[in-house]
Amino acid sequence: MYGDRETARRILTETGDTWAVVGLSGNRGRAAYGVAAVLQRFGKRVVPVHPRAETVHGERGYASLSAIPFPVDVVDVFVNSAAAGAVADEAVAIGARAVWFQLGVIDEDAYVRTRAAGAEMVMDLCPAIELGALGLR
Numbered sequence: 001m002y003g004d005r006e007t008a009r010r011i012l013t014e015t016g017d018t019w020a021v022v023g024l025s026g027n028r029g030r031a032a033y034g035v036a037a038v039l040q041r042f043g044k045r046v047v048p049v050h051p052r053a054e055t056v057h058g059e060r061g062y063a064s065l066s067a068i069p070f071p072v073d074v075v076d077v078f079v080n081s082a083a084a085g086a087v088a089d090e091a092v093a094i095g096a097r098a099v100w101f102q103l104g105v106i107d108e109d110a111y112v113r114t115r116a117a118g119a120e121m122v123m124d125l126c127p128a129i130e131l132g133a134l135g136l137r
Helices: 005-014 031-041 081-093 108-116 127-133
Strands: 018-022 045-049 074-077 098-101 120-122
Touching: 005 098, 005 120, 005 127, 018 031, 031 045, 031 127, 074 081, 081 098, 081 108, 098 108, 108 120
Parallel strands: 018 045, 018 074, 074 098, 098 120
Antiparallel strands: none
């Protein structure tokens, strides 16, 4: 259900090109850094969201989703499962069209709320891996 590859394909190809990546910092050793680079290579605008609001991959960072002054299509979530539901709720509040929880990030209640609000959602998947699996790279 929440790891649906068809939904993942739709998010990657049809949902829009502005991706807020929650948890993205300048730390090159973190998975978010590498995944954001792959998303950029695929033509996505990657917006870092991190308390330090660092510029990463040439894009200005913001401390929260609500601080971003332009529309966001997809919110990619690199926080632990306990904190992810609040991020999904904020994504819906800012009008994001989709929420993507990274590998190991699962909150089934957040999934139900996000889908009920009309946004697409997948959990426990990585867009960089899905791009390769779908032959989209």
